[in-house]
Amino acid sequence: MIKIEYGQTGPYVDQGRENRKGVDLAVVSRADLRWYYFLSDLTFTIGEAELSPPWSWTPVFDFLWSMKGALEHLERGEQTTIGFTENAELISFHPKGEEVRVSCTYAMAEAVCERVDLRNAWLIFREAVLTQLSNEHPKLAANPVLAELRL
Template sequence: MLVLTFTLPPADSGWSRTWSLPADADPAHVSEMDLRYKYFAAKVKMAVGETAVISPGGHVQLVDLALSFKGAEARLGRGEDASFGFTERPEVIHFRAVGPTVRIESSEKPYQVDVETRVLVSELAQFRNSVYECIAKAVPQIVANESIRQIRSRE
């Protein structure tokens, strides 16, 4: 069973500041670089059975992760391998296509778990849509931003 969720930081956390843009910022024109690395941090959990692929112990920038997942979805959909990394640490998660399944491995942790390709691709897409909806609710004008629109886009 695959679990892929995120939790917003509590209002009294320093991380909650990442959910507000500067007062003079035009949400439609915030750069992709800033969106990927400065804003919208959350705790993310990705687990296959009892194996934590992404542990919710730290914070991850959701725009960066969602856009990385989008690229992984596309590659997996073509039967190719994919991977993504983290800004905050050197770990890379590898998705290796193995027939109708994907083997998930870490560059830092000693696990190998398998999940059906269709299940993984579906969960990655649902995660992206949830990220989009959450960010749009927090900063409604940001839906005009091309990078944010890409989170939801299937293209």
């Protein structure tokens, strides 16, 4: 079983632009959404393997876009990694047929899962994030860059 979840850890007024007061989220750029808003504590487990970053303040939209890109590489049978905006740590994905070996630089954990299961877990996570944040911030739902995540 693959679990990808997040918990909001902000706002950290002194960290980037996480303070959203007065910001029109309907027009915030893709880059700003990726790197400066909606900081989170991520949970990422595959079976018993704990791949969750051990730090807070991970921008949830950056993780969503990074995972989307990683999945595109995996569908082509390519190895790939995703990084984090706040440090040099990586999650590595190594495809072998329909399976993917997943490991990270910040933990000894390693797991193997089906590529389709990883994609489905990401889709569920994406919908949960977009639904929750759009409900909490109606202007965010109108931001056209979010459509990129649904392609």
